[in-house]
Amino acid sequence: MYDLRNPVLGAAIALTTVMMLTVFSSFPASAQNSTLERPARNAHDLEQMVRQDCGSCHGMTFKGGLGSPLLPENIAHYSIDDLTTIILDGLPGTAMPPWRAIVTPDEAAWMARYLKTGDPE
C-alpha cells in the first residue's frame, strides 16, 4: 500500500523519525526546566518579551499606553515581590492579565527586577 521508494513518503518517514528522536532526547532537559512544554527563556528572550509584549500596552520604552507607565519612578512603591505577583496573577478590574499560564515565577521575578533596577541578574 505504501511504496517506501516514494521519495515524499520516505522523506516524511525520515522527518518523523528525527522528530521523535528529538522529542525523546529532550525529555531530561525539559524536566530540569520544570516545564515540559518549552525550554526556559534566556535573558535575551525575557528582555525581548518585556520590551515587545509587555510593551504592547505599556510602551516599548515603558512610558505607558493603555497600560500604566512602568519606569522605575512609576513603580517605586511596589516591591519586586509585588510586581512578580502582579505579573503572575494580573490586576483584577483592570486590563492587566495573569501571565501565569505562559510565564514561570522565576521569569516573572526576572522581569520585576528588570523593571525595578534594570539589573535583572
Next chain:
Amino acid sequence: MKRTAFSARFFATSFRAARSLIAVGGILILAACASAPTPRGTADLATVIARATGQVAILDTSAKQFIGIIDGLGDLSHASIVYSRDGRFAFVFGRDGGLTKVDILGHKIVKRTLQAGNSIGGAISQDGKLVAVANYEPGGVRVFNSDTLEMVADIPALVGDGPDRSKVIGLVDAPDNRFVFSLWDSGEIWVADFSTGNTPVITRYKDVGIQPYDALITSNGRYYIAGLFGEDGMALLDLWHPENGVKRILDHYGKGQERLPVYKMPHLEGWAIAGKRAFVPAVGHHEVLVIDTETWQQIGAIPVHGQPVFVMAHPDNRHVWVNFSVPDYDTVQIIDTESLAIVGELKPGKGVLHMEFSSRGDQIWLSVRDDNKVIGYNPYTFEPIAELPLPSPSGIFMSSRAGKIGL
C-alpha cells in the same frame, strides 16, 4: 552556551537586516545622483513600521523590494499610518505623540510635530484636509491641517465636565468630514463634525459600555462599532441615524462566563466583512466569531489556534486571515468564509504582528517581528513570494488606504 548561540543568531539576523538596509541606502544614493527620476504612481507602494528603530520602510509591492527607509520617527511601539488624498504622503502616528508627514516618493520627512505625550492612532478627514490624532496623554483628540501640520482644533476628552480626561481610542473618519472616537475611561462615543469648518460640533453619547478598547467603522462609513473590554457586548452607532443613539449589540461578545486572560487587545480595524457575515476576533477565547451583519447576531464560532488579534478579509472575500497574540504568534490561519473551515495554516516565524493585502488581493504581506522580516505570500497558493529583512517590523499599510473610508 545556548544563550551564546542564540545571541549569535540574533546578531547575524540583525547584521543581515543592516546590510540589506545599507544596500537600499546605496541604491538611493545612486538614484539621487542620476538626473530627474522617472515619474511613478504610489498605488503599489506600502509603508512598513520598524517599531524598535523608529523607522518606516517603503515597500514596492510590484518589485517586491524595499525601496527606501526613513529614520527619526520616534517611539513607534504602537504606530499607525493614514495617507493623503493623493496617496503621496503618509501620516505616521507614533506612541510618543509624534505626528510625522512622510513623502513616500521622495523618501523623506516633510513635517514632524510632537503633538502630545502619548498617542494611539489617527485618521484623515474625508476631504483630506484634516488629520486627527487620538491621545492618551493628554486625553483627547487634536486635529491638524494636513498641509502644514498646524493645529486647528483641540478636543479634550473630558470625563463629565472635567477636569479629568479620558484616554481616547478607536478614532476613525466618517463621511461628511466627521471624526468618531471612544473614551476608554468614561465609556462614551463622541462624534466631532467638521463639515461646517474647523470649529467642530461635538455630539457625546454617554454610557455606551465599560472600557471601549478599540473600534471600527464599516467600509461604507455607516456603522461605528466599539468593542468593550470591561463587559460583554459591543456598542453600535448607526451614522445614518445618529438620532437613534448608541445601541448594544452582541451581548455575548466578549470574555464571557469564563474570563480568560487577554494577553493583547484584539484589533477591530481589520474586522472582516464578507458578504453579510462579519468575522471578528473573540476576546481571550481561541475563537473567531461569525456575525450576521443584518441582525447583528452571532451565528457561529470557529475554533482557532490562539487568541486572535487581526482578522483580515481578502479583497475577494473568499478567505479571512487570522493572526494571534503571544504566545501563539508564530502562526497564521486561513478560514474559508463559505464553509467556515480552516483551509490553511502558516508558520511564518515568531511574532507575526500584522497582515495587509494588496488592494486587489494578489498579495498579502506579513510582518514577523522577532525574526526581523516581512514576508509576502500568494494568498491563493499560500506560497511565499518574497522575504525581506527589516528590524522589528509591525504595521504594514498599503497606500490604497488613501481611497478608503475609515482607513
